[in-house]
Structures are given as structure tokens and as C-alpha cells.
Amino acid sequence: MFDRLFKHYGPQHWWPGETPFEVMVGAILTQNTNWRNVEKAMNNLKHEGVLHPESLRIMPEGRLAALLKPAGFFNVKTKRLKAFLNFLHSRYGGSIDALRSTSTSKLREELLAIKGIGKETADSILLYALGHPIFVVDAYTYRVFTRHHLIGEEALYDELQDLATGHVPAEAEHYNEFHALLVRVGKDYCSPTPKCENCPLNGLNW
DNA sequence: GACCAGGCACATC
DNA sequence: GATGTGCATGGT
Numbered sequence: 456m457f458d459r460l461f462k463h464y465g466p467q468h469w470w471p472g473e474t475p476f477e478v479m480v481g482a483i484l485t486q487n488t489n490w491r492n493v494e495k496a497m498n499n500l501k502h503e504g505v506l507h508p509e510s511l512r513i514m515p516e517g518r519l520a521a522l523l524k525p526a527g528f529f530n531v532k533t534k535r536l537k538a539f540l541n542f543l544h545s546r547y548g549g550s551i552d553a554l555r556s557t558s559t560s561k562l563r564e565e566l567l568a569i570k571g572i573g574k575e576t577a578d579s580i581l582l583y584a585l586g587h588p589i590f591v592v593d594a595y596t597y598r599v600f601t602r603h604h605l606i607g608e609e610a611l612y613d614e615l616q617d618l619a620t621g622h623v624p625a626e627a628e629h630y631n632e633f634h635a636l637l638v639r640v641g642k643d644y645c646s647p648t649p650k651c652e653n654c655p656l657n658g659l660n661w
Numbered sequence: 662g663a664c665c666a667g668g669c670a671c672a673t674c
Numbered sequence: 675g676a677t678g679t680g681c682a683t684g685g686t
Contacts, residue, residue, distance in 0.1 A: 527683040
């Protein structure tokens with residue numbers, strides 16, 4: 456599946472964020488939200504010159520919520536982003552570099568303990584912001600895997616993650632590319648109403 | 662006007 | 675443990 460997708464699409468260059476911190480913010484803002492709307496909110500933050508841990512951390516919630524508006528769920532996401540920023544400040548002194556030196560499993564536990572950060576968001580931060588070798592499961596992953604009967608529809612996050620983990624070289628570069636490719640084929644062909652004609656995955660034998 | 666978009670926490674049973 | 679619900683904007 457990986458080979459077929461990579462040959463068809465080529466490298467996807469994920470995550471579309473310029474800095475690790477930007478990726479982390481994007482991971483929270485994109486929860487159940489189209490990336491285009493996330494970009495609008497991110498641009499609001501950039502134009503205000505506040506896309507930095509401390510700027511956002513000390514910003515009044517009302518002002519932050521207004522800037523996050525295009526991303527939807529803006530009141531909820533304001534709380535969640537604040538919770539993450541407070542964690543970054545209190546536990547790591549606001550330093551991304553300090554974050555880097557933490558082990559994958561320890562940091563994942565810490566992220567999951569933050570209210571508003573679940574498994575997908577934690578794993579997205581680990582992989583796409585910090586380069587840890589971990590596979591990110593999302594709605595597209597679920598759709599592609601279940602439609603191809605690689606796993607049952609009742610499968611949970613960890614089961615999808617384990618399935619991918621067991622079949623992809625254990626390197627961040629591969630987890631990064633595989634997830635991005637799954638999202639790409641999901642958007643193009645494996646949408647809620649599938650359009651399987653011309654799908655690059657046609658004809659594969661599992 | 663309906664449906665969808667790179668979730669998560671919380672209440673309830 | 676499983677299921678249902680609120681959160682909200684913007685594109686198609």
C-alpha cells in the first residue's frame with residue numbers, strides 16, 4: 456500500500472508548518488476541522504505576530520478566541536491551546552528544545568494528560584513537530600483501512616496504530632509519509648461517498 | 662440547506 | 675466499555 460501510494464503521489468512534504476511550535480498549534484486547531492480553516496486562524500496569529508509560546512500564553516482568552524474563530528470550536532480550542540501552552544511553560548520553561556530531549560513514551564503520557572489533547576493530537580505533535588517515530592491514526596486512516604478490510608470497523612485507535620506500526624519501517628520518515636499519503640488517497644478517493652474508479656490502490660492483493 | 666472537515670471530554674447507561 | 679452529545683466555522 457505504501458509503495459503503491461508513494462509511486463503514485465510522491466512525497467507529500469508534511470506537516471505544512473514552518474516551525475515545530477507552529478505544527479503543535481496546528482495539531483490542536485485541526486481537531487475535527489478542515490485544514491483550510493485552520494490556516495486562516497494560523498494566519499491571524501501570524502499577522503498579529505503572536506505565534507510564539509509566551510505571546511499566546513499570556514494573551515487574554517477573549518482575544519485569542521477571536522483570532523481562532525475561523526478554525527471553528529474557538530472557545531474549546533482556546534482552552535485546549537492554553538492548556539498546552541501552560542504545560543509547555545510550567546514543565547519545560549516554554550522551551551521546545553527542552554521538549555526534544557524527552558523520550559517518546561514519557562512525552563506521549565505527558566501530552567495525553569493535558570485536557571484537550573487525545574491520542575491523535577499527541578501523536579501528531581510527536582511525529583510531525585518533533586520527529587518521533589510514531590504512526591498517527593485519524594479519520595482517513597480508519598476509512599482507508601476499513602474499506603480495504605485490513606481491519607474491522609469496530610477497531611480502536613491502538614489497533615489501527617499497531618497494524619501500521621507492524622508493517623512500516625520503524626523510522627519517523629516512513630510514518631510521516633505513510634500517514635500523509637493515506638490522507639491524500641482518502642481525500643481523493645476514499646471520501647464518505649467513495650469514488651473508487653482510478654484509485655491507485657485498485658488491484659492490490661492483501 | 663445538508664453535509665463534511667486530519668477530535669476530545671464528559672454524561673449516562 | 676459502549677454510546678450519545680456539545681462544540682462552531684466555512685467550503686462544497
